[in-house]
Amino acid sequence: MRVICEEAWGIFKENVIGSAAEYEYNNGTLKRGTVLRGIALGPGKVEHIFARTGRLPVFAVGNGDVDIEMLESAKFRLFINHDDDKREYAYENGAEKILAIAKEKNFTIVSMKNDWKEIFK
Structure with a gap:
């Protein structure tokens, strides 16, 4: 990136x-x-953020199980659910755990299917 x-x-x-x-x-x-x-996956994401900033994230956005620790470490957590197989590609595989945790821990959940007016131009 x-x-x-x-x-x-x-x-x-x-x-x-x-x-x-x-x-x-x-x-x-x-x-x-x-x-x-x-590798910035799982706990590595939190480690990278802290190493670069000296702080835990205030705001974090994730879309898969590799983002669980990063979202749990933030004050504001946004989970993007790739659930629109008509306008994009629904790839919820690899996001089963995070979706359950997001619901359980009251993360903000954004559904691409229900909340996004436009996905690609």
Whole structure:
């Protein structure tokens, strides 16, 4: 995401938190490695946010089971349910746990089917 975020959405890559490549500095040259430094999935998302900001998230948006810990760590939690198989692709597989937790813990749940007027232009 960091590679395309500025061109696609106008968000500076410095403001995007997620998995990042390892870098090595040697003899005046900085080289990007092929290994990712910490995968930003599950608890890794919370760890990355805290490492970059020194804080837990205030607002978090997620759409799958890999977002459970991030949403639980935030004050405001928004779960986007990809449940519209007509205008998008319903891919609720991989989101079964988070949907149950979102209902149980009173997260804000947004249904793409019922709450989105438009999905693609």
